[in-house]
Amino acid sequence: MKTALTIAGSDSSGGAGIQADLKTFSAHGVFGMSVIASVTAQNTQGVTAVEDMSPKIIDAQLDAIFTDIKVDAVKIGMVSNSDAIKVIADKLKSYRPRHVVLDPVMVSKSGYDLLQPDAKQTLISDLIPLAGVVTPNLREAAVLTDMRIEGIEGMERAAKAIYHMGSASVLVKGGHLKEEPVDILYDGSKLHHYKGERIHTKNTHGTGCTLSSAIASNLAKGLTLDEAIMEAKRYIHGAIKNSFSLGGGVGPTNHFYQWFGERV
Numbered sequence: 001m002k003t004a005l006t007i008a009g010s011d012s013s014g015g016a017g018i019q020a021d022l023k024t025f026s027a028h029g030v031f032g033m034s035v036i037a038s039v040t041a042q043n044t045q046g047v048t049a050v051e052d053m054s055p056k057i058i059d060a061q062l063d064a065i066f067t068d069i070k071v072d073a074v075k076i077g078m079v080s081n082s083d084a085i086k087v088i089a090d091k092l093k094s095y096r097p098r099h100v101v102l103d104p105v106m107v108s109k110s111g112y113d114l115l116q117p118d119a120k121q122t123l124i125s126d127l128i129p130l131a132g133v134v135t136p137n138l139r140e141a142a143v144l145t146d147m148r149i150e151g152i153e154g155m156e157r158a159a160k161a162i163y164h165m166g167s168a169s170v171l172v173k174g175g176h177l178k179e180e181p182v183d184i185l186y187d188g189s190k191l192h193h194y195k196g197e198r199i200h201t202k203n204t205h206g207t208g209c210t211l212s213s214a215i216a217s218n219l220a221k222g223l224t225l226d227e228a229i230m231e232a233k234r235y236i237h238g239a240i241k242n243s244f245s246l247g248g249g250v251g252p253t254n255h256f257y258q259w260f261g262e263r264v
């Protein structure tokens with residue numbers, strides 16, 4: 001069985017973060033593992049508290065996995081501070097996993113800061129150069145590049161600018177566009193557009209985590225990056241289409257509709 005590791009934050013309500021990642025890996029038939037970098041107290045209405053794990057326990061979790069198990073793909077999500085980012089970068093440099101998908105999580109859908117402002121520079125200098133693909137949303141791409149991004153042309157410029165920070169490729173996600181949600185990849189030579197059809201629902205908690213974990217799962221299974229993204233877009237479309245209301249706020253994506261029916 002292929003394996004995938006998520007290095008990210010825990011979402012107590014199960015819609016985003018580590019929990020969304022592990023559900024996505026399972027739905028792809030990939031064995032999921034986790035390194036918890038932060039714990040968030042969170043529900044469908046917002047984040048109320050965050051506690052970061054110490055660099056020491058992040059380091060120990062990474063060693064425990066990599067000294068024993070072959071990791072086919074790594075997905076990195078919320079890592080909120082510089083020290084944690086540095087530990088992760090050091091371990092990736094020594095263990096060299098084949099595929100690294102970096103989702104540069106910065107702000108929750110409800111507006112809570114998940115990346116400390118002074119950690120942005122460390123993310124750029126230490127982690128982006130180790131990524132096979134970086135998957136910022138519009139806002140994250142704007143923060144990383146200090147650019148204003150409104151439409152497709154801005155997304156293309158941002159993808160190129162982030163590529164020049166050192167990652168092998170960049171997928172700027174268009175979920176927050178006013179029009180159809182097209183995602184744009186720059187791989188150093190070409191721009192690729194992955195089109196989607198907008199689904200009108202309030203229940204989009206965890207879409208970014210789900211997409212990056214689906215890409216990591218597909219890479220673990222041996223798909224090319226282009227195939228991995230196309231397949232992940234198909235997966236996120238179904239997961240949003242079958243998303244559901246849970247709690248009083250933004251409900252989660254649905255990973256299991258393929259087995260348990262169109263609606264839960």
Ligand SMILES: Nc1ncnc2c1ncn2[C@@H]1O[C@H](COP(=O)(O)OP(=O)(O)OP(=O)(O)O)[C@@H](O)[C@H]1O
Nearest residue numbers: 137173174175176181197198199206207208209211
């Ligand atoms: N309403 C929607 N209908 C169809 N596809 C969508 C919709 N919203 C987002 N997507 C797709 O979902 C994926 C995640 O994109 P999005 O821009 O929402 O990420 P994100 O902002 O990082 O998510 P999160 O807020 O969970 O961190 C992208 O492939 C995007 O095109």
Ligand SMILES: Cc1ncc(CO)c(N)n1
Nearest residue numbers: 009010011016017078108
């Ligand atoms: C722990 C965690 N990671 C990522 C997100 C995405 O916004 C979130 N809300 N919570």
